[in-house]
Amino acid sequence: MQIVIDIDDPVPLFAQLIDQIKQAVLGNKIKPGAALPSIRQLANDLDLNSKTVAKAYRLLERDSVIQTKGYRGTFVHPDAKANSKVDLNAWVRAKLDETITAFRQSGVTDSEIRIAFGDVMNNRND
Amino acid sequence: MQIVIDIDDPVPLFAQLIDQIKQAVLGNKIKPGAALPSIRQLANDLDLNSKTVAKAYRLLERDSVIQTKGYRGTFVHPDAKANSKVDLNAWVRAKLDETITAFRQSGVTDSEIRIAFGDVMNNRND
DNA sequence: AGATGTACCATTCGCACACATGGTTCATAT
């Protein structure tokens, strides 16, 4: 598996990792069930902090692209190929866009939307 | 009418103004039909920029709490008291809370939600 | 002349927050 990290790329390092691993899965470079390098190993190879790699792995597992089995290591998810196609963030943006558009059409100001958003995100809505 | 602006309050100045004027209406401190200070006048009294006061007045008029009559000045709306109770922001927060809760339960990170929100608000979702 | 609200131009300031980093510790298992 070839992974290249560009430190000058505006795309965050963890995101580059996620993208490339998903692309590797979609391009059959790595197959379901195969073992992935450990977090520390990959961090060392790519000259990244282990936390950065861990973050990428955590998100990849949430998307069911990989599976971590504790001390036994990390493996490609059986349905990795299908799951690599679904973009969770796309659905989030679509849903948010729908909601915000409704607000704006009701005359709600962007300022108010932002304040409300901040409140909700910080559980200050009581 | 007593209005106190706290420059150290994390609540934006224009929001403080709105809140206090609505409270003044609900507390019968100012009655429907009464004239309000002009934008420049109030800005001068409270030591605020006229744009800030104008922003508050614009939103208050949208909520039908006040009425601006061009060169004739600004007045308290006849139905101000009733309209001060309807909190448009409450419905916004409720709707947002519902949406965000769904995101979180789907495993979406708060970071991702914030980023997506920023993108949508700035029409960067293409 | 003087006042009203409104609409443009613009800049500055401060903060929240994402990103990335480092270190330590833990239970787990080979």
Added chain:
DNA sequence: ATATGAACCATGTGTGCGAATGGTACATCT
């Protein structure tokens, strides 16, 4: 002993962006 992922502690750095500011100008009316 060695390695796994994970969960805490923490710091620094950069930046995007909203809030607030200032100035100018306009049509309107008294």
